[in-house]
Amino acid sequence: MAGPDWILAVLEDLRSCAKTNGMRGLAAQLERASEIAIEELAQSESPRSAATSEPVNSRNHA
Known part of the structure; x- marks a missing residue:
């Protein structure tokens, strides 16, 4: 990789394990963590990201 x-x-492995073991709340939070990671990885790949993007704050995404 x-x-x-x-x-x-x-994150996907952890989410899958949580879901398999009936931890729905944890699985949902890990899904959100994956979404945030995708957003932040996309921003870090953008050459202007450091100057134009605000960090994603997971506490604002309840």
């Missing part, structure tokens, strides 16, 4: 893509794989 190249670059930071491993982060998404780990």
Whole structure:
């Protein structure tokens, strides 16, 4: 796995495990964590991201 893509794989593994074990709340939070990771990875790939993007704050995404 190249670059930071491993982060998404780990989050997916954790979400799958949580879902399999009936931890619906944790699975939902891990799904949101994956969404945030995708957003932030996309921003970090953009050459203007540091100057134009605000960090994603998971506490504002309840």
